Amino acid sequence: MGHKSIDELVRAEEGLVSRSIFVDDEIFQQELQQVFSRAWLFVGHESLVPKPDDYFVSRMGTESVILTRDRQGQIQVMLNSCAHRGMKLCRYDHGNNRTFTCPYHGWSFSTDGKLVEKPGELVGVPGHATHYKGELDKKQWGLKTVAQVVNYKGAIWATWDADAPPFLDYLGNMRLYLDAALDNRDGSSGGSEVIGGVQKWRVKCNWKFAPENFIGDLYHDISHRSVDIVGIGPGGGKGRRDPSATRSAICFPELGHGLLGRLPFYEEGPYAPQYARYPEVEAYFRQVHEQRERTLGSAMRVQTSVGTIFPNMSFHGRQPRTLAVFHPISATEMEMWRMYLVDKDAPEAVKEAARHYFLRYSGPGGMTESDDMENWTGATEASMGAVSRELYFNYQMGVGHAQPVPEIPGCAVNGEYTEENARIYYRRWAQFMNGLSWDQLMAGSVRVEERAA
Numbered sequence: 001m002g003h004k005s006i007d008e009l010v011r012a013e014e015g016l017v018s019r020s021i022f023v024d025d026e027i028f029q030q031e032l033q034q035v036f037s038r039a040w041l042f043v044g045h046e047s048l049v050p051k052p053d054d055y056f057v058s059r060m061g062t063e064s065v066i067l068t069r070d071r072q073g074q075i076q077v078m079l080n081s082c083a084h085r086g087m088k089l090c091r092y093d094h095g096n097n098r099t100f101t102c103p104y105h106g107w108s109f110s111t112d113g114k115l116v117e118k119p120g121e122l123v124g125v126p127g128h129a130t131h132y133k134g135e136l137d138k139k140q141w142g143l144k145t146v147a148q149v150v151n152y153k154g155a156i157w158a159t160w161d162a163d164a165p166p167f168l169d170y171l172g173n174m175r176l177y178l179d180a181a182l183d184n185r186d187g188s189s190g191g192s193e194v195i196g197g198v199q200k201w202r203v204k205c206n207w208k209f210a211p212e213n214f215i216g217d218l219y220h221d222i223s224h225r226s227v228d229i230v231g232i233g234p235g236g237g238k239g240r241r242d243p244s245a246t247r248s249a250i251c252f253p254e255l256g257h258g259l260l261g262r263l264p265f266y267e268e269g270p271y272a273p274q275y276a277r278y279p280e281v282e283a284y285f286r287q288v289h290e291q292r293e294r295t296l297g298s299a300m301r302v303q304t305s306v307g308t309i310f311p312n313m314s315f316h317g318r319q320p321r322t323l324a325v326f327h328p329i330s331a332t333e334m335e336m337w338r339m340y341l342v343d344k345d346a347p348e349a350v351k352e353a354a355r356h357y358f359l360r361y362s363g364p365g366g367m368t369e370s371d372d373m374e375n376w377t378g379a380t381e382a383s384m385g386a387v388s389r390e391l392y393f394n395y396q397m398g399v400g401h402a403q404p405v406p407e408i409p410g411c412a413v414n415g416e417y418t419e420e421n422a423r424i425y426y427r428r429w430a431q432f433m434n435g436l437s438w439d440q441l442m443a444g445s446v447r448v449e450e451r452a453a
């Protein structure tokens with residue numbers, strides 16, 4: 001980059017995005033500061049830490065963080081780095097620990113509200129009375145904690161920025177669609193849980209390729225042609241999609257989030273054709289869906305397919321429900337995580353069918369994810385050269401054709417095939433990279449509470 005400004009690199013209105021933002025190391029460092037140190041980030045799910053003292057090691061940008069449930073039942077998120085000399089405290093992926101003791105010199109930290117005033121406070125220092133002569137102020141040397149953390153329908157979100165707006169404002173009306181992924185019954189059930197653990201794997205591509213794909217790239221269907229022909233759902237034989245399903249690209253231009261969904265919601269055929277071979281599973285999902293319709297009433301609910309919450313979280317909002325997060329490792333490498341969600345109180349047969357479907361469809365061995373990974377890796381590699389990085393990617397499909405949706409403030413829709421959603425995603429990215437204040441970033445956005453019922 002060096003010579004070009006962010007506005008020269010991202011010309012979103014024209015549908016042009018410089019390849020250098022996918023390969024350049026300096027831009028990557030800037031992203032860590034301007035995007036990942038400020039935005040609300042998805043860090044995990046409450047079902048990963050069901051009991052007091054359970055912890056799950058997650059990431060925020062390139063930082064390792066500890067997500068833990070303290071003895072008072074509160075979720076805490078802290079930097080996984082010892083305050084003394086920086087050693088990584090937790091070297092396991094998950095576990096149960098009352099205190100976190102550093103393997104380097106033995107300092108220990110606690111989240112127990114009975115022992116400490118602030119989560120992550122330093123409680124144990126070997127040689128405090130002797131080597132330190134009792135002079136080290138333990139209160140000053142706790143773990144760094146996030147500025148804000150929120151448990152939204154079981155999903156844990158955090159930000160390092162104390163000035164960031166409340167999470168629900170950051171989400172805006174995109175909340176309607178994230179809900180479809182997080183809580184299939186909108187609070188009327190025992191909640192959701194992650195089954196089968198978290199799949200984690202590294203991909204040699206820039207992290208932005210993935211959220212861009214999930215925000216509404218229906219155009220890349222050709223990549224999955226072989227899967228369509230083979231047909232991989234437990235239903236088998238029909239291809240991975242119901243061909244009658246037409247979707248719209250729906251986006252929130254002010255906020256940078258977006259999805260593919262049907263607008264307005266309508267239903268035809270079996271609710272979950274992918275489970276046709278398992279009548280009891282299909283019946284369960286249909287019943288859950290009907291209950292949801294009764295709870296929500298409005299036909300304005302969109303049937304969500306896939307969506308992205310800016311900057312690096314995506315989801316499948318219909319059965320099966322999955323959450324994905326794309327952690328930046330370097331300009332040209334990311335670590336992708338996938339979690340699979342089911343209703344906690346669903347019958348075992350339903351959980352089992354969902355698990356099989358997930359494993360066939362998504363993840364490093366899934367039949368569609370591997371197609372996508374090949375594209376993202378190839379595009380990253382072929383943009384690293386001195387010549388190729390000077391070029392721009394083309395995002396011109398549907399420029400000027402987005403229509404506002406009056407029923408959903410702050411929302412635009414642009415038919416089935418469009419790159420509008422990718423354009424709003426990169427426009428948002430550019431706003432963060434330009435260091436706009438939160439007032440500027442949130443100007444024009446509409447709080448979900450203000451939405452007409």
Ligand code: FES
Binds near residue numbers: 082083087103104
């Ligand atoms: Fe942790 Fe020294 S680095 S105790």
Ligand code: FE
Binds near residue numbers: 213220223224368372
């Ligand atoms: Fe794909």
